[in-house]
Amino acid sequence: MRIEAKLAELGLTLPAAPEPPPGFQFAFEWARVRGSRVYLSGHSAQQPDGSFAGPFGRVPTEVSVDDAIDAARAAALSMLGTLARTLGDLDRVSAWLTVSGAVQAAPGFPQTTVILNGFSDLVTQVFGAQVGAHARTALGHSALPMNNAVVISAEVEIDG
Numbered sequence: 001m002r003i004e005a006k007l008a009e010l011g012l013t014l015p016a017a018p019e020p021p022p023g024f025q026f027a028f029e030w031a032r033v034r035g036s037r038v039y040l041s042g043h044s045a046q047q048p049d050g051s052f053a054g055p056f057g058r059v060p061t062e063v064s065v066d067d068a069i070d071a072a073r074a075a076a077l078s079m080l081g082t083l084a085r086t087l088g089d090l091d092r093v094s095a096w097l098t099v100s101g102a103v104q105a106a107p108g109f110p111q112t113t114v115i116l117n118g119f120s121d122l123v124t125q126v127f128g129a130q131v132g133a134h135a136r137t138a139l140g141h142s143a144l145p146m147n148n149a150v151v152i153s154a155e156v157e158i159d160g
Contacts, residue, residue, distance in 0.1 A: 001089065001090075001091065002091050003090035003091050003093070003126060003127065004084075004089075004090060006126050007080070007126060010125070010126070012077060012126075013048065013077075014077055014078075014080055014081035014084055015046040015047060015048050015049070015050055015077060015078055015081050016046075016048065016049055016050035016081070017030070017050050017081070017082070017085060018030065018043075018046060018050050018052070018078065018082075019049065019050040019051050019052075021051075021052065021146065024146070028041055029041065030043070030082045030086075031082050031083065031085075031086040033086065033087075033158070036094075036157055036158055036159075036160075037097075037155060037156070037157060037158070038083065038086065038087070038093075038155070038156045038157075038158055039153075039155050040079055040082060040083070040153055040154045040155065040156070041153055042102070042145070042151040042152060042153045043075045043078040043079040043082065043151070043152055043153070044071065044074075044075050044078065044144075044146075044148040044149075044150060044151050044152070045070075045071045045074030045075055045078065045148075045150070046074065046077075046078045046081075052146060052148065053071075053074060054071070054148070054149070055067045055068070055071055055149045056146075056147040056148060056149060057104065057147060057149060058104050058105060058106045058109075058149070059103055059104060059105050059106065059109060059111075059115060059149055059150075060106060060109060060111075061106040062149075063104075063149040065111060065114065065115065067149070068103060068115045068118075068149050068150055069114070069115055069117065069118035070118060071115075071118070071148075071149050071150040072101065072115055072116055072117070072118030072119040072150045072152065073118035073119060073121070073122045075119055075150055075151070075152045076118070076119045076122040076123055076152070077122070079152065079154060080126070083156070087158060092158045092159050092160075093127065093131060093156050093157070093158055094131060094156075094157050094158060094159045095131055095134075095156065095157040096123055096127065096131065096132050096133065096134035096154065096156050097134060097135065097154075097155045097156060097157055098134060098135045098136070098137075098154060098155045099116070099119060099120065099123075099134050099135070099136040099137070099152060099153070099154045100136070100137045100139075100152065100153050100154070101115070101116040101119060101136065101137065101138045101139070101150065101151070101152040101153075102139055102140075102141050102144055102150070102151045102152070103115045103116070103138065103139070103140050103141065103149065103150055104140075104141055104142070104143060104144040104147070104148065104149050104150070105140030105141065105142075107142075109140055112138040112139060112140045113138045115138065115150060116136060116138040116150075116152070119152050120134070120136060134154070
């Protein structure tokens, strides 16, 4: 339980399972374990109760760059919550392999990589460079599900 202790040391708590907004239904799995891999669906920032936290809208016209970076960091906590529920122990994660991030961006916004650093920095801080380092894509999109500013998916390797 080394990773859970690290989260506690940093004063970070993991949110509950994502709760769909009224009238919306999730028709997918948040995590799919296949062999030594866990494929993680797109996560966004959540409140402790599992509801979506935002911010909502396009970066930087409706959501500031700093708020979007915070949203990427919060998406990492959301994903860690899913991993903890799926695996029972975050120490089973042996490597973060790939991370794919989407930023709801205003036309011409070139700083999607800066936004996704919020996610990458948190994962590396919690897991260390050996396990937390990952390949990454950071793309801008004209719209994202439920108007989220940031949505991030990933693939991790796990030990038995």
